[in-house]
Amino acid sequence: MSDPQFKSWQAIQAEVLRRIHARDWPPGHTIPNEVDLAREFGCARATVNRALQSLADSGLLERRRKAGTRVALHPVGKATLDIPVLRQEIETRSMTYGYRLVERALACAPAALGTDKTALHLIALHYADDVPYVVEDRWINLTSVPAAAEQPFDRISANEWLVITAPYTNGDISFTAEVAGAEQARLLNTDTGAAVFVIDRTTWDHDQTITTVRLTYAPGYRIHTAIGTGMTAK
Amino acid sequence: MSDPQFKSWQAIQAEVLRRIHARDWPPGHTIPNEVDLAREFGCARATVNRALQSLADSGLLERRRKAGTRVALHPVGKATLDIPVLRQEIETRSMTYGYRLVERALACAPAALGTDKTALHLIALHYADDVPYVVEDRWINLTSVPAAAEQPFDRISANEWLVITAPYTNGDISFTAEVAGAEQARLLNTDTGAAVFVIDRTTWDHDQTITTVRLTYAPGYRIHTAIGTGMTAK
DNA sequence: TAGTGGTCTAGACCACCTG
DNA sequence: AGGTGGTCTAGACCACTAG
Structure with a gap:
């Protein structure tokens, strides 16, 4: 035995x-x-x-x-996706990262942010080798992250600033496909009617919403990962 | 201390x-x-x-x-996606699962299957409450899964049959957005030009390819998960 | 209520890697 | 070369839950 x-x-x-x-x-x-x-x-x-x-x-x-x-009767496949900061994602692919702030405004927060107060709304573009890579449409809860109000976000993206400044305990992420709207098609320099990959993410610190963001990727974007039992093969 | x-x-x-x-x-x-x-x-x-x-x-x-x-300097967010069998995914949402085989043929395998021999090609439709939910376009390597040749796949989907019959050690999965082609728009009963969510998956048993499949979801499909440190909140 | 997995301990050895 | 995490052991107690 x-x-x-x-x-x-x-x-x-x-x-x-x-x-x-x-x-x-x-x-x-x-x-x-x-x-x-x-x-x-x-x-x-x-x-x-x-x-x-x-x-x-x-x-x-x-x-x-x-x-x-x-x-297990029906082994549920589990895929672990890495969601890196955009700069890293682009630089990992040996491309030059670029960033441009498109809009920065205070406005009435959408329902997803879970607050009725005024929130910070940002629209920004991230480039890979000077080609538009993704549109970042973000709302930041100023109650939980008051320091964001002082931040211009013209050189450093909120994407990067938040991971260092405002840690979250909890989040929610979803992926879908959509037809590019006129505004986003213009920003991404593509045709209206193109299919774009969209990631929606909301994060909380305990029970307080920090931020909610929609990332609209340029056509052709593909997210990729390995699945398996951890056995190395191929 | x-x-x-x-x-x-x-x-x-x-x-x-x-x-x-x-x-x-x-x-x-x-x-x-x-x-x-x-x-x-x-x-x-x-x-x-x-x-x-x-x-x-x-x-x-x-x-x-x-x-x-x-x-970590740049905490890479990790999201774990559950990839259930389609029947389960649909029944979990309290909808009635339906299945229809569209095509079954032997043909020359595509490059992704990693074999130059003849392979089994299947096209099938999965329904939720009698509405087209996803198109399954699959190739099965008959060298690694010879039993598939005898299987009609007219009542049981390859999706379900394979998880029970042909376990894999390793896989590869990717997600993207595409514009629905004419054929798939017809099958999904939607407009040509609609944005559809696409999952491509290939699985191996050690170094032998088992199957490669493309799942094209009906417009509006959204994949969803939680991220976080495991701390329960909200 | 009894059987099973979940976890903790105190100690040990090993593999890896940085300085 | 030495410090650190990775793992294993033998034993113990606890928490959950099926029967």
Whole structure:
């Protein structure tokens, strides 16, 4: 039983994965408990726990106290997207980053900002190699970030300033496709009617809204990531 | 020093977060090592490790052996998207799921499939409450999944069949916005020229391609998720 | 209420990396 | 070369929950 070849949690994870793929443990099957697996693999229970927890995080296993650990019937794929600051995103692609403030005004906040007070409205353009890359349409809650009122945002984008100045505890992000409106098509230097990728994001510090922003990317933008069990391949 | 109130790794995580937000530990600062923190918090080093590792996973800390743990200069936001099977995605929204196979043919595989052999090409429609929800345009590598050749896919979608039959170790997914072509506009029962959300996904089993699929969602589709440090708020 | 996963401890060794 | 995080161990207690 005690097999000295499974010592690291990665090795155990790989073996469990193998058994799932080989249908030794088919979808829906309840696998042995941690104590038994630890005995079989000849390691501590904590090591088995680490391996199984990792697989549960990636959605392949479902674990419940007392009920045990089951192989997921419908493994929900999990994709982790990195949402870097725009400057970094562009510079990572070896392009020159540029920024231009288009509009800065105080106005009545939209509903999404969760405040009825006056808020700061910014519209800005981010460039990659002098080509419009994304339009940033942002509202900042001046109640939670009063310092923003003093900030011109003509050289440093709110995108960059906020991550350093106003940390958030919580956020909400969504992605969709839209037809470019006349104004945004003009800013992005593209045709009205082009399909644009849109990211809407709102962040809070505990229960107070900090900012809500709509990023409208130039046509052709593609967000990209890897999915998988963490096994390196290809 | 030894403070008995920080016993769980979540409590330690919260305290570390507080110090970061309060600028006790500003961006770029190297925080005390695990041994010192464990002594300060009056807990085991493993507990501190768990808390810091969790924060490193969410991108707020950068850890390196010997160099220590630093507060990230540009906290890269991480968003975890759940990519459920389409049937589930639709039924979760309390809508009735429907499926119709549009085309099934053997043809020369596209480059993305990474094989020059004949592959199975499927086009199918998924409905929510009898309204077209998404077009599935899929290629299946018959070398890695020979059983797919026998499968009619007229009642069960490849989307569903594959997750049960052909597990993957690795994948690649990307999101973009496109203008609906004539064929897809017809299938989605929408106007040509509408902006549609597109997901491209390719999966491998180790180094062998299993399938590549393009999901074209009906206009208005929005993918949505939460971001944050795991602290529950709002 | 009993079985299972979740977590903590105290100690140890190792792998990696910076200085 | 030495400090730091990464991991493993053996044991313990706790929290949740299915039966």
